[in-house]
Every structure is written in structure tokens, then in C-alpha cells.
Amino acid sequence: MADAVVSVQGRRLKLTNLDKVLYPEVGFTKAEVIDYYTRIAPVLLPHLAGRPMTLRRYPNGVEGKSFFEKNAPSHAPEWVRTVRVGTPGSSRGAEYADFVVVEDLATVVWLANLAALELHVPQWRVGARGGRGVPDLVVFDLDPGPPASVVECCRVACRVREVLVADGLSPVVKTSGSKGLQVYAAVSVSSPERTSEYAKGVARRLAAESPEEVVWRMAKAQRTGKVLIDWSQNNPAKTTVAPYSLRARSRPSVSAPVTWEEVESCRVVEDLVFLADEVRERVAEVGDLFVPGRPSSLPG
Template sequence: MTPITEVAGRRLKLSNLAKVIHPVTGTTKGELLHYYAVTAEALLPHLGDRPVSFLRYPDGPDGQLFFTKNPPPGTPSWVRTTPVPRSDDPGARQVVLDDLPSLVWAANLVVELHTPQWRAPTPAVADRMVFDLDPGPPATAADCCAVALWLRERLAADGLECGVKTSGSKGLHLLVPIEPTPSRTVSAYARGLAVEGEAARPALITHRMTRALRPGKVFVDHSQNAAAKTTAAPYTLRARARPTVSAPLTWAEVEARHPLELSLDEMGDRLERHGDLLGFLLDPARARALPP
């Protein structure tokens, strides 16, 4: 029998709560839902007004994984959706998660949460810029930290502030609040910085996606600034062997080459200790224009 619970006035059917999703740690689906419920205060503002895409892994990270932008079958009528521009489907809509019941409903599907860098009312006009730092073995998380520090300094030279979070695997994401800017302009600027980084640190950085060029270097992926692309949201769980989180870090942790895999069990203490380390992204006064 599927249990029904009430969340902020909405009745939800929650299924298979005892099912083990991460066999390595024995983490159950119920524990994943509990994680999202207790981190909602920090997580929801980062999803606010952004169309959400889901990477679903209902049978765990070793089972079938499927990525969807469309609202899943059975989406409740009270879950908000928004129209999104899509050349192949002019009537396309996506889910927006802007309250606790909607978040718990989505978590019951067992999902990673991904968003674009723009908000629903202004498609393809970004208010964030992102760099995804991905180490190509034998490059390590420590190499990602070195690149993150280089990028922070370079962005600061252009008057831009950035925050940092783990990817949920071995990489890092840098997030930059910007004044609303066409995504194509943001993409061009981000690519320029990645190219500049490769020229400045050729033994460490590559801006090209070609696998053969990446061993021993950190790929600075600027492509997620394209309007059609998405990035794992802050605090989302990831479909990895362990229940890792795309977790905000302090710059002191980056400077110390802190281990870059943080699990759901660590996030409660971190939020109590640090608050939302990426909260500044939500303050329009912290956004800056890209240089001309």
C-alpha cells in the first residue's frame, strides 16, 4: 500500500520508501526524501522561477538513468509548469519547483535536479554564468581547485564575484551572478576565459571537449552557458555510487584542496555551520555586468 502524507497542505503518495537506492551505503529512498525536505530552505531559492530538468534513477545509479525536460506522466495539477522555447515543440512546458510539496513530489521520483542559467520569464537571458571544471585522469580534484582559484582571480579582475560548489563527483562548478545578459553573450565571454586559461596554464587547463586532449588536464567546460543547456542545481543529490551532493564550498576549503565529495549525511551540519554559501547569488545587488 502506497503511503499518503500531507506536505504543507498537499496530499502526496510516497512510494517504496524502504527501497535501497545506493547499495554501497545502504541509503534508502526514504532517506533521500528526508534529505530534500530538510535542505529545502536552502535549495528552493536556487530553483526559484527556473524550469527544472530531471535525471531520474529510480533503481539506483547502476540502474536505468533517463533525462527528461517534459513534466513526467502523472504530474499533479498543482505542480507549476512554465512554457519554454523549444524549436521542435512550440508548446513545450517544464516543471518549476517553487514550494516544498513540489520538491517532495519530485524527490519521490528519485531525481537529480538541473536548471538553466536563466529564469522562466526571460528565456535565454542569463542571470548566472557557470564554469564546470572536470579533471581528466591523472588530473585530480586538487588540480580543479588550482583552476578554480585562477578563474576566481581572473573574474575578479573583470569585477565579477564567484562562488564554488562540488559537482557531486570529482569536479567543481563556479557560479557567477551577472546582470541579465543574452545567453549567447555570456557563452562567448565564458569561452574567452576558458581559452585564456589554456593559454596561461597550458599544462593544466584545456577549453576543448575532445577526450584525447583531456588526460592530465582540467577541462573548463563553458558550454553550459548556452540557453539550451543545464547544470546540476546547488544541493541536488547526484546519481553516483555514494549519495553525493552538489555541495557549496568555502574558498578556504578550495585553497586547502579539501576533499570534493560530500554526501547527504554531511549537509545538515554544513548548513548549520555555514548557512547557504551560495546565498549571494540570490541578491540582485551582487550581480555585475559582463565587461564589454
């Protein structure tokens, strides 16, 4: 079955090339990508609502060329919500982009049909009229420099957690779906720069305390065998991969929320690699593990 016309919550969608293999190593097809996103939507949607989305599309699968897309495609259905957001400093010189904002299952299915495997969102939301809000999340993106791996990221994540808890925050954690981990906490701030300032301070502190394990500067020469705490992801112009998004790896891995117990007990990389089918099963058993809780004010 190459094509099909379906109705999703009253929206008519034509799905195309359903038998195209997007993950060749395991034969995972476009139909399976759509099925994954359809089934995971109940826990995915709350993390996308109100957030302008940057897509990473792989029309010929993960081994083919990909491209990032900020502007909604010109052929987007009229019922897909878009919001115009200024993009100062854009590498293409654009003053703004018309982003997709995903708030219903039909939009999720439409994006999956575009082979938008990866969904990336900022740490802020737009209002009902499209105005840019201040960040409501702070994120610490832990990136291992080989030969370090997610195992070393776990040790650093626990250190980040200790600092955040001491500062009155309630951190949650997920895999990046690639090589690292990402620690988040819900926050209440008055200015867009505050989360970046706070995250940078935490990163510098932990790098000073454990220079043999942690770095806070981006220079690759300093990162061999260490974990970079990438605080710069809190820049309002940047995005991180959304919880439950697929990643374009050799297998259909997912940016999967995990428990702190799983982080503490991680001993080998495979302990924290979760594929699409496994994530669906986890959600069926335990629900959404990625609930940042009530926003807290940052210290200082």
C-alpha cells in the same frame, strides 16, 4: 513501511516504495532521499525558483537504468507549476517542452518520490508569464581528465576566481558532486549569448597561459591529466546540476557549495566529497554558502 500518505504544506501526497534502496553500496533508501530533500529545501529552493528543471530519474536506484525528463509527467498534480519553453535543436525534434518549475516544498517532495535524484537547471529564469529570461549566472564547469582530479580543479578554480574578481564579479564555488568543481557568478547581460562569449574568452585565456594544466576545447584526446574549463554550459539550451542536488554516484554525494578557503586547502579528493548527511550538518552550522551576490555587468 513501503507506502505512506502525507500532507506537505496542505498538499496531499502519496509516497511509495519508501524502503527501496536507491544507493545499494551504503543502503541509502528512497525514504532517506525524500528526507534529505525535505530538510535541505530551505536552502535549495531559492536556487530552483523560476528555473525550468530537467530531471534525472533513477526508479531502480543508481545501479539501474536512468533517464532524463524535461516534460512534466502526465500524472503531475495540478498544483505543480509547469512552463512551456521552446526547445529548438532538441535531439528528439520537439519544438517545446512543458518543464516543471520548483517553487515549494511539496513539489520537492513529489519529485523525490519519483526518484528524481538529480536536479538540473539552466542559468536563466522564466518570468511570471513563462517567458525565457536572459542569463543571470555565468558558470565555469571544471572537469578533470584522469589522472587529474578535483585537486587540480581547485588550482584552476582559483585562477578563474582571480580573473572574475578582476572583472568586477563575485564568484562562488561548489563541487559538482561527481569529479569536478563549478564556479558561478551573478551577472547582468542584455543578450543570451553574452555569458557564453565571456566564459569562452576566460577559458581560452587560461588555457593559453597554462597549456600544461588547462584546456578549453572539448576533444577528449587533449584532456588527459588536464582540467577542461567547460564554458559551453552557458548555452541557454544547457543545464547544470543544481546546488544541493544529490548525484547518482555509488554513495549519496551532493553538489555542495564550499568556501574558497576549502578550495585553496584541498590536497586530496576526499577533502571535497560531501555526502547527504554531511551537507545537512554544514547547512545547519553555516547556512547557504552559495550566494552569488549582486549581479555585475560583464566587461567588454
